[in-house]
Amino acid sequence: MRGSREAGQEHAPALHELTAHELSDLLGSRQVSAREVLASVFERIEEVEGEVHAYVRLTREVAEQQACEIDERRARGEGLSPLAGVPLALKDIYCTRGIETTCCSKILGGFVPPYDADVVERCRRNGLIFVGKTNMDEFAMGSSTENSAFGVTRNPWDLDRVPGGSSGGSAAAMAGSEAVVAMGTDTGGSIRQPASLCGVVGLKPTYGRVSRYGVIAFASSLDQAGPITKDVRDCALMMNVLAGHDPRDSTSIDVAPPDYTKALLPDAKGLRIGLVKEFMEYQGHRVDPEVDRAIAAAVERLRELGATCGEISLPSLNYSIPVYYIIAPAEASSNLARYDGVQYGYRAPDNGGDIIEMYSRTRDEGFGAEVKRRIMLGTYALSAGYYDAYYLKASQVRTLIRRDFDRAFEQFDVLVGAVSPTVAFRLGEKTDDPLAMYLSDVCTIPVNMGGLPGMSIPCGFSADGLPIGLQLVGRALGEEALLRAAYAFEQSTDYHKRRAHPIRDKNGRRAAVARA
C-alpha cells in the first residue's frame, strides 16, 4: 500500500483515507510515522472542513505533541497498543482535562474540565491522537446536529443534507475522512442513526459495558458511549480500548471484556438472525421503499453467508417513541438542573441581584430551544398529579419492551432491521416540527429501552447516492455476535470502501459522490 503510494500511482489512498487497522500495520512496521498520519488528516481537514463543519474545536497542538511522543516511544522500541498513533475525533460530550468541553451548549461556554472521562483516559493510555472535539446536538438532544450552539454539520455525501444526530460531527468526520476513528454517545440512537446516514459503522454497546464517568449526562439510564469507525474491524479494535469495569461509574458492568477482534469471522454459520417487523414499520407506516429493499437484500446476504433467518413481531415496540420521550426528558430535567450559573459555564449578566432571577435568566439564555422543550416536558411528566400517568406508565411499558426483546432472544442470536426509516433528510426539513424529528429515532430507541447492544453498518445506497444502514441488535453483552454478523456481511460487500467527497463544484453543487 505504502509502496504504491511512493510509486506515485494516482489512485493510491492518502493516509487519512485508510482505516485504523491499515494504519496500525504501517505505523507498527514504521513505514509511516504518527506525525505523517496526523499531517495528512489536517490536510484533509483544511480541504473539506469549511463545507462539512464536523468539528467545533481542533486541538492541533495537543495532537502534534501526542504524535511526537508516540513516534519517540516507538523509536525506542516500546511495545505500543495497536491504535497508538491513530487520530481520533471526540464528541464534545466527553470531558477532556485542559481542553474546553461544551456539549455544544452556550451554557457550558468556556468550561475546561479538571479531569478526563474514563473513555478519554483509556484513549490516552492507548496512544490515540486527539484531533478535536466534534459537533453534536446540544446536550445530545436531537437527530440532525441542527440543535448545536455552533451551527450545523453537513453530510459529506450531500452537503445539503443533515449528518444525523446527535453524534453528527463524529459520523461526518468518519465519512469525510477528517479523522481515522471517532467516539459518539447514544441515548436513543445518537451513534447508530448518524452512522447510518453517513455510511459508516457505529456501535452502541450494552448499557454499562463502557464507563459513563466524565460523559456529560443527558438521560442516565439510557446514555452509553461507543465508537464510530470506517469499518467493522476498527470498531472491534476500539471496543478493546473502551470496554471494561470502572468503579467511578456505579452502573459499570464488572465482567472482563473479551478480545473483540476474535469475533471477526468471515461467515455467519450457525447464527440465528431475526428481522423485527417493528424495525420496518411503525404503527402502520413502512420505512422508505429504498431502505426496505436494502434491508431485505442484507437479510438475504446473511442467509447466503450461513445464517438461519426468520421474522418476528415485537408489538410493544410500537410504543417506544412516547415511552422514550417521557423517560429521557424526565431524567434530563433532573440532570440539567446543575446548570444554574454557579459552578461553571454561563451566567446571565443582568440578573437584578436575585438568585431565582439569576438561575432562570441564565437557563433561559444559556439553553437552546430543544433543550428547554425537553426540560419542560420532563418537569411536567414528573410534576405532582402527572407522575403516574406519564413517568410510571412509561416505565411499566419499558418493562414490556424489554420482555419482548427477551422473548425474541429465545429464538434468535441477532435481531436486524432498519436504523432509520429514511436516508439523510434535508437541512431544515424537520426543525419546525419536533414530533416529526422525534419519529426519526423510531427504529433505534427500543434498543436503549432494553439496554441492549446495537450497531449500524452500511448496507447500500439510495438512487441519489445516499447511504443506508442495517441495524443489528444483540443480547446484553452480546457484542461479539453483532460484530461477527457485521463483519461477515461487510466483507461480502464493498459499501464500506466507498468514500464521500464533500467538495462542491463551481456551480455550488456537490461533486460526484462515491469512489469505490
Next chain:
Amino acid sequence: MRLTPEEVDHVALLARLKLTGEERERFTTQMNSILEHFEQLQQIDTAGVPPMSHAVPMSNVLREDEPAPLLTPEEALGNAPDQARDCFRVPRVIE
C-alpha cells in the same frame, strides 16, 4: 389533557426557566401536540407490570469510604462565573 399557557408558566417556574412571551406560546402548542401523541400509552394494560428504571439489574454498589485526593480549590473554582475567598459567589440569598 390540554395544557394551558398558565400551566406552562408553572412548569417553567419549577424548571427555573424564564420564558419569553413568544417561547411560552410556542411551547404551549408544541407540548400539547407531543402530549397528544403520548396519550396512546393509556390504552396499554400495565396492571401488575413492575416499572423498569434500569437496563441492568443491580443492587446498591458500594465502595469503602476512604479519603483520596480530589480537586484542589483552584481546580474546583477554575470554571466559576464568579468567586470570592475560595467560594462560589452568588446574588444574596438571605435578606
